[in-house]
Amino acid sequence: MAEDHERIEELLAGYDMRGLDGEDAREADRLLTEHVPGCPQCRQTLSAFQDVLGELGLAATPVEPPELLLARLRSEMRREEGREPAGSRRHFAAWVATAAAVAVFGLAVWNTVLNQRLGHVQATQQKVTNAVAFMNEPGSRVVDLTDARFTSSRVLWGYRPRETRVVLFGTDIPDPAPGKVYRLWLGQGGQFTWVSDFDPEDGIVVLPLVFDASQYDQILITEESSSEEPSVPRGSRHWSAALTPAA
Amino acid sequence: MRGDDLDRVDLDLHERLRSGSRDAFEELYRRYAPGAYGLALRVTGQELLAQEVVHDAFMALWRAPEAYDPARGPFRSFFLSLVHHRAVDTVRREERLRRRTERALNLTDPTGEDVAEGVVEEAWLATRRKEVREALSTLPPDQRRVLEMAYFQGYTQAAIAVELGIPLGTVKTRTLAALRKLRRALSNEMD
Numbered sequence: 059m060a061e062d063h064e065r066i067e068e069l070l071a072g073y074d075m076r077g078l079d080g081e082d083a084r085e086a087d088r089l090l091t092e093h094v095p096g097c098p099q100c101r102q103t104l105s106a107f108q109d110v111l112g113e114l115g116l117a118a119t120p121v122e123p124p125e126l127l128l129a130r131l132r133s134e135m136r137r138e139e140g141r142e143p144a145g146s147r148r149h150f151a152a153w154v155a156t157a158a159a160v161a162v163f164g165l166a167v168w169n170t171v172l173n174q175r176l177g178h179v180q181a182t183q184q185k186v187t188n189a190v191a192f193m194n195e196p197g198s199r200v201v202d203l204t205d206a207r208f209t210s211s212r213v214l215w216g217y218r219p220r221e222t223r224v225v226l227f228g229t230d231i232p233d234p235a236p237g238k239v240y241r242l243w244l245g246q247g248g249q250f251t252w253v254s255d256f257d258p259e260d261g262i263v264v265l266p267l268v269f270d271a272s273q274y275d276q277i278l279i280t281e282e283s284s285s286e287e288p289s290v291p292r293g294s295r296h297w298s299a300a301l302t303p304a305a
Numbered sequence: 306m307r308g309d310d311l312d313r314v315d316l317d318l319h320e321r322l323r324s325g326s327r328d329a330f331e332e333l334y335r336r337y338a339p340g341a342y343g344l345a346l347r348v349t350g351q352e353l354l355a356q357e358v359v360h361d362a363f364m365a366l367w368r369a370p371e372a373y374d375p376a377r378g379p380f381r382s383f384f385l386s387l388v389h390h391r392a393v394d395t396v397r398r399e400e401r402l403r404r405r406t407e408r409a410l411n412l413t414d415p416t417g418e419d420v421a422e423g424v425v426e427e428a429w430l431a432t433r434r435k436e437v438r439e440a441l442s443t444l445p446p447d448q449r450r451v452l453e454m455a456y457f458q459g460y461t462q463a464a465i466a467v468e469l470g471i472p473l474g475t476v477k478t479r480t481l482a483a484l485r486k487l488r489r490a491l492s493n494e495m496d
């Protein structure tokens with residue numbers, strides 16, 4: 059039995075570090091369901107490893123996050139409190155209500171599409187809800203990006219003038235070619251700055267960002283080789299739109 | 306403030322958070338946001354991703370504070386684990402981005418770094434940080450390397466085996482040995 063527990067502890071160590079995949083991950087799941095709950099030794103080991111790994115996080119150098127992050131959290135907490143009953147801050151009804159509110163912007167067609175695709179993916183659902191709510195807030199502006207080839211895709215750039223929160227939100231985005239990635243750029247006077255790379259998940263993209271985009275006059279999404287450094291747009295050009303720099 | 310006192314304050318803040326106290330939430334943010342952001346930044350190697358990780362972790366805490374069970378250890382361990390798991394999940398999704406950004410960052414040695422400018426933290430927490438780093442530094446290099454690749458760079462054990470050109474079983478053995486040593490070292494420090 060000692061040998062069994064050595065093997066189990068190896069798996070628990072890997073499990074606690076999020077380091078397992080394949081057969082090891084399946085075996086750990088089985089052990090956590092069938093063996094660990096009834097084994098005091100394994101429960102103690104699991105708990106001890108979790109404590110150690112929590113403490114290991116202290117080894118990283120603390121860095122003060124941008125002030126905007128707390129402001130964003132406060133805003134989101136207020137919004138959730140105003141939208142949902144206490145004690146059930148995250149549920150599907152809120153998602154439906156928010157999606158329905160998007161109709162104000164003429165985006166109702168997304169409601170059905172997104173509900174069908176995302177009803178079972180809570181994390182993505184929450185991100186979509188947040189993005190849609192952000193674009194639906196008073197003062198927010200939404201720019202529709204277009205692509206001559208992918209006409210069934212819908213890509214929006216949501217922002218608020220003189221604020222640093224922006225979001226890129228898209229549906230029906232085809233996967234990039236193997237070895238490629240979508241690359242988001244912002245342009246100013248024909249010079250482009252790399253912002254971020256992304257891959258769609260089930261055709262959905264939600265990319266919340268925090269930075270000052272007010273001085274840019276163009277937004278562009280290209281498909282680039284994932285191994286290349288993002289210096290200037292070189293690959294296929296897809297969605298784009300003109301932006302109005304903030305006064 | 307001593308470690309026990311720090312834990313008691315955290316417990317009190319968590320209890321108030323369960324009652325919906327925003328003040329308690331903001332105090333927990335003040336205490337743990339720099340550590341959480343530093344950890345997320347180290348794992349993801351990208352400021353925007355790290356901000357998303359920390360944002361999501363604090364929102365998860367706000368939405369479901371009952372996820373933390375005080376009987377299972379200090380709040381900081383729970384919360385940093387939450388941040389770490391989210392950071393690793395994020396970096397797996399953004400694998401290409403991680404590979405690119407880590408070249409621009411010095412991610413090879415998490416120990417011996419000072420607290421970043423502008424960060425104010427409890428003295429005991431700073432002491433504990435020093436202890437954790439010292440415990441890490443006592444690990445044999447091969448064990449430490451495996452632990453750092455898994456924890457701070459989000460590698461799976463299989464990926465570590467490929468990267469280092471060693472059998473998967475060796476990665477597992479080194480990981481377990483490293484965790485056991487850290488467990489002993491940190492337990493001794495707490496006694």
